[in-house]
Amino acid sequence: xxxxxxxxxxxxxxxxxxxxxxxxxxxxxxxxxxxxxxxxxxxxxxxxxxxxxxxxxxxxxxxxxxxxxxxxxxxxxxxxxxxxxxxxxxxxxxxxxxxxxxxxxxxxxxxxxxxxxxxxxxxxxxxxxxxxxxxxxxxxxxxxxxxxxxxxxxxxxxxxxxxxxxxxxxxxxxxxxxxxxxxxxxxxxxxxxxxxxxxxxxxxxxxxxxxxxxxxxxxxxxxxxxxxxxxxxxxxxxxxxxxxxxxxxxxxxxxxxxxxxxxxxxxxxxxxxxxxxxxxxxxxxxxxxxxxxxxxxxxxxxx
Amino acid sequence: xxxxxxxxxxxxxxxxxxxxxxxxxxxxxxxxxxxxxxxxxxxxxxxxxxxxxxxxxxxxxxxxxxxxxxxxxxxxxxxxxxxxxxxxxxxxxxxxxxxxxxxxxxxxxxxxxxxxxxxxxxxxxxxxxxxxxxxxxxxxxxxxxxxxxxxxxxxxxxxxxxxxxxxxxxxxxxxxxxxxxxxxxxxxxxxxxxxxxxxxxxxxxxxxxxxxxxxxxxxxxxxxxxxxxxxxxxxxxxxxxxxxxxxxxxxxxxxxxxxxxxxxxxxxxxxxxxxxxxxxxxxxxxxxxxxxxxxxxxxxxxxxxxxxxxxxxxxxxxxx
Numbered sequence: 001x002x003x004x005x006x007x008x009x010x011x012x013x014x015x016x017x018x019x020x021x022x023x024x025x026x027x028x029x030x031x032x033x034x035x036x037x038x039x040x041x042x043x044x045x046x047x048x049x050x051x052x053x054x055x056x057x058x059x060x061x062x063x064x065x066x067x068x069x070x071x072x073x074x075x076x077x078x079x080x081x082x083x084x085x086x087x088x089x090x091x092x093x094x095x096x097x098x099x100x101x102x103x104x105x106x107x108x109x110x111x112x113x114x115x116x117x118x119x120x121x122x123x124x125x126x127x128x129x130x131x132x133x134x135x136x137x138x139x140x141x142x143x144x145x146x147x148x149x150x151x152x153x154x155x156x157x158x159x160x161x162x163x164x165x166x167x168x169x170x171x172x173x174x175x176x177x178x179x180x181x182x183x184x185x186x187x188x189x190x191x192x193x194x195x196x197x198x199x200x201x202x203x204x205x206x207x208x209x210x211x212x213x214x215x216x217x218x219x220x221x222x223x224x225x226x227x228x229x230x231x232x233x234x235x236x237x238x239x240x241x242x243x244x245x246x247x248x249x250x251x252x253x254x255x256x257x258x259x260x261x262x263x264x265x266x267x268x269x270x271x272x273x274x275x276x277x278x279x280x281x282x283x284x285x286x287x288x289x290x291x292x293x294x295x296x297x298x299x300x301x302x303x
Numbered sequence: 304x305x306x307x308x309x310x311x312x313x314x315x316x317x318x319x320x321x322x323x324x325x326x327x328x329x330x331x332x333x334x335x336x337x338x339x340x341x342x343x344x345x346x347x348x349x350x351x352x353x354x355x356x357x358x359x360x361x362x363x364x365x366x367x368x369x370x371x372x373x374x375x376x377x378x379x380x381x382x383x384x385x386x387x388x389x390x391x392x393x394x395x396x397x398x399x400x401x402x403x404x405x406x407x408x409x410x411x412x413x414x415x416x417x418x419x420x421x422x423x424x425x426x427x428x429x430x431x432x433x434x435x436x437x438x439x440x441x442x443x444x445x446x447x448x449x450x451x452x453x454x455x456x457x458x459x460x461x462x463x464x465x466x467x468x469x470x471x472x473x474x475x476x477x478x479x480x481x482x483x484x485x486x487x488x489x490x491x492x493x494x495x496x497x498x499x500x501x502x503x504x505x506x507x508x509x510x511x512x513x514x515x516x517x518x519x520x521x522x523x524x525x526x527x528x529x530x531x532x533x534x535x536x537x538x539x540x541x542x543x544x545x546x547x548x549x550x551x552x553x554x555x556x557x558x559x560x561x562x563x564x565x566x567x568x569x570x571x572x573x574x575x576x577x578x579x580x581x582x583x584x585x586x587x588x589x590x591x592x593x594x595x596x597x598x599x600x601x602x603x604x605x606x607x608x609x610x611x612x613x614x615x616x617x618x619x620x621x622x623x
Contacts, residue, residue: 134317134318134321135321137314137317137318137321138317138318138321138322138324138325139325140557141318141319141321141322141599141602141603142322142325142557142595142598142599142602143556143557143558143559143560143561143598143599143602144557144558144561145558145560145561145562145564145565146560146561146564146579146595146598146599147595149564149579149580149583149595150326150329150583150591150595151329152583153583153591154329154330154332230452233452233454234452234453234454234561234565237454237565238564238565238568238580239580239584240580240583250454253454253455253458256458257458257461257569260458260461260462260465260466261465261466264462267458267462271455271458271459274452274455275450275451275452275455278450278451278452279450282449282450
């Protein structure tokens with residue numbers, strides 16, 4: 001409590017709201033402004049909680065095969081068991097962790113590297129820009145899944161190789177998008193004056209260009225996390241992503257396709273998990289984009 | 304127009320060459336080359352004999368030459384139509400491609416056709432009757448199509464077919480010219496699944512384009528001339544609204560090709576997709592190389608055609 005004493009002897013008291021109250025109000029406002037986004041946010045938050053607390057939530061380990069195969073959902077196994085006798089519920093829970101790990105790492109590294117590449121080459125221009133853009137053209141000339149398959153064929157099956165393949169997939173798109181973003185603001189007055197005052201190139205890039213292209217970066221980031229997770233699932237589904245013993249939701253669907261008639265639950269639960277996750281991320285991403293777009297509209301050069 | 308075409312072609316050729324270089328480098332980066340695989344597959348023999356065989360096969364296949372020479376001879380072969388020899392299927396790769404390429408392309412065409420037939424009218428209706436229940440229903444359907452990952456939609460449709468209609472993908476594939484009815488029966492389901500998936504962005508784009516175009520002055524002029532609403536919407540507004548949709552299809556073509564691989568696997572269509580997965584699993588690198596190249600080639604050609612068509616359709620582009 002802060003005590004302001006006015007000159008006439010009356011006491012004005014102002015109360016600083018606590019951190020809890022402030023976050024509560026912010027969330028409430030977000031719910032009112034973007035109800036769909038809030039639903040998406042809940043789904044994504046649920047996903048994160050499940051991923052982080054997987055060891056506590058899952059009743060059994062994801063790779064343990066001691067149970068009877070093809071058990072329908074019952075008390076012991078609330079989502080049944082799969083064709084190798086593994087508990088489906090535990091695999092779905094650990095799968096959340098794997099999906100989040102793959103999604104965040106590949107997008108974090110890939111989009112950031114691509115963005116840096118795009119920004120730096122767009123700023124310096126010239127031969128550097130021209131040659132790297134040819135490389136980006138070539139990489140974007142491949143259908144993405146086909147390129148990812150070829151990369152996995154070369155690298156071999158493992159979760160980290162999937163991340164590497166995803167990074168190679170994401171870097172060109174990020175580079176191209178960020179490059180066009182920088183090209184739009186490179187010739188503006190404040191960049192020129194920063195250079196005239198004697199700012200080094202790196203200072204101009206990191207203090208002026210990057211903050212003003214942050215909106216594009218955020219959009220790239222949010223759009224591609226769901227994409228990366230789905231590509232990992234697709235690759236694992238085709239048998240060329242995560243190794244089959246890993247609890248990848250896509251990988252769980254491969255075996256499930258053969259036993260669709262006798263044991264639909266093996267496919268149903270991972271499928272449901274993927275759908276909810278994509279749906280939630282799309283909703284959340286859309287509303288974040290709406291919000292940041294409105295906020296960033298005031299920034300120089302972002303109209 | 305001529306300079307536009309020339310400039311566009313100049314982008315095409317280096318990209319194509321770059322693609323071949325990337326594929327070549329990728330395939331050479333595999334640990335253990337073709338010679339080792341072939342020799343080891345020949346059966347159990349003493350290590351020294353296997354070593355001998357490896358060196359011999361390498362000399363036969365030309366794998367001991369410098370990389371540049373190998374690349375040039377591969378490119379030379381490509382220009383003549385020689386795509387290498389598949390050691391798994393024991394026949395030239397070009398025969399495999401000739402057999403499977405038309406099937407995949409048929410699936411792709413069917414998918415695009417279905418998607419356009421469904422999505423464009425839906426988008427037009429959504430735009431013309433904005434914020435009515437038709438609009439909302441259309442938007443919900445299209446968002447649900449996009450929210451499910453493609454392979455999930457495919458599995459759901461397969462599940463539906465298997466449990467409700469007791470229909471399984473047949474083992475023998477019927478070519479279009481042999482038996483069109485059977486052929487379409489087999490291909491309609493993967494095409495439908497993927498069309499559902501890609502119709503979402505097409506609907507959204509058509510809708511937003513139509514909304515923009517309907518506010519334009521020339522539409523108002525057309526209406527005030529007394530033309531029927533039907534002519535105004537379809538002859539004047541839609542034509543101009545469709546141009547970005549056409550470019551979009553070109554851009555989406557890459558993901559379409561990737562989706563075809565997935566659809567072929569789920570529905571058992573023996574096209575390029577199944578061949579790609581098989582060849583990777585069997586380490587049949589000549590086939591993998593050729594298929595990846597064909598797909599990239601199709602994608603690049605598609606973009607080229609779309610860009611040229613766009614330049615022809617919209618005269619404003621030619622002068623940029």
